[in-house]
Each structure stands twice: as C-alpha cells, then as structure tokens.
Amino acid sequence: MLEWLKEPELNFPDQITAGFEHGVCVGQIQAKAGLTQSTVSEYLSILQRAGFIESTRVGQWTYYKRNESAFEALSKLIQNNL
C-alpha cells in the first residue's frame, strides 16, 4: 500500500473525479488490495498511528497519503542508530 501511494494517479486510475490532492480513499485501496474493508481500514489506521500516512476526511470519504518525512526519518534512523 505504501508503494502504491507513491504514485496515486498510476495505481488508482479509477479515482479520477475526486483528484489526488488529499491522497487516495479507502475504497480504492481496498479494491486493489483484495482484502476486506475492515482489514484495510485497520491497516491504514495503523500506518497512520505509525506516522507513515496522513488522513483527510472529505465528506463521507477518508483520503490517505504518504508522509514522506517519516520514510526519510526511518532511513536515517537505521543508518544512524541500528
């Protein structure tokens, strides 16, 4: 999912109308993942708590997008502390 969210336009072509400013909505990710709605929702909330993605609620949809700084920080953490 994290890799998918690197290129939303490419990986979620069905989400045309909404645009991608806020990321991709749960339903799109679920369809691509082939897991149930509840599982995907939980995954995303875990990733969010971990800081790797951010969510924006727009109407009935929740959009998720990557927080690039977290990946940069993880890379540096491994480089410096592990």
Add this chain to the structure above:
Amino acid sequence: MLEWLKEPELNFPDQITAGFEHGVCVGQIQAKAGLTQSTVSEYLSILQRAGFIESTRVGQWTYYKRNESAFEALSKLIQNNL
C-alpha cells in the same frame, strides 16, 4: 543484539581472552539477553539468514559479528524503494 554488536568490547567485557576479531560468541550474547540458549541460537541464525550478521566457527565456539553493508543496504532500500 544488533545494537550490542556495534560495540562488542563495551557490551561484552567478559569476552576478553578470545578477542573480538570474529565477533561475539553465542554464550556471551545469551547471558546478556536473559533468554535461553536455544532461543538466542535461533535468533542469531535468523539474523544470519537475513544477512545482518556473519558467523565464524572457531573450535567449539561460534562467533557472530555485524555485516554493516546489510544495514547500509536496508537504509538505502527504504530511501529508494519505499
């Protein structure tokens, strides 16, 4: 354990006689970890299969030491592919 192995002399002062050229032996790591011998042995073999440490058998002892390039590679992998 991986962090401990960054500074063997500091973290395993009891292993004086053997030197640290080949790393630290299982018994030392086990003592510090507070886990059973079998658990520590399995851990180390997993870390070895994953490429993070290398082993050298010297007599009845097996010494493990870090493979720094693996950490560098992991950091870069996260930076470039995640």
Add this chain to the structure above:
DNA sequence: TTCATATATCGGGAAAAGTCGATATATTTG
C-alpha cells in the same frame, strides 16, 4: 428524517512468531 454509501470499530478464529526444555551435534580434553 430515512436511506444509501463510506469508513471505523469490535470480537473472534486462524496463522505466525516468540520462547522454552529436551535432545542432537561438534569440538576439545583427558
């Protein structure tokens, strides 16, 4: 306000990872 849609949360069963004791293997010493 009622219905439809999107997402979140909850409880539980299945799968995987963690950990142990017992035992096997390898090496050194007598």
Add this chain to the structure above:
DNA sequence: CAAATATATCGACTTTTCCCGATATATGAA
C-alpha cells in the same frame, strides 16, 4: 574413546499478528 563444553535443532506451548464478519458511526441525498 569418554566426558565436558558450546552450539544447533526439534517439538510443544504461549503470545502476538492477521484477517474476517458483524455492527457502529458519519455524511450526503431524497
């Protein structure tokens, strides 16, 4: 070769993670 020591492997049990269906919550439309 027999005993002692260090490590590895095996089988079982416990804990955690994964994933689901059911249900709850939030929003928009009729």
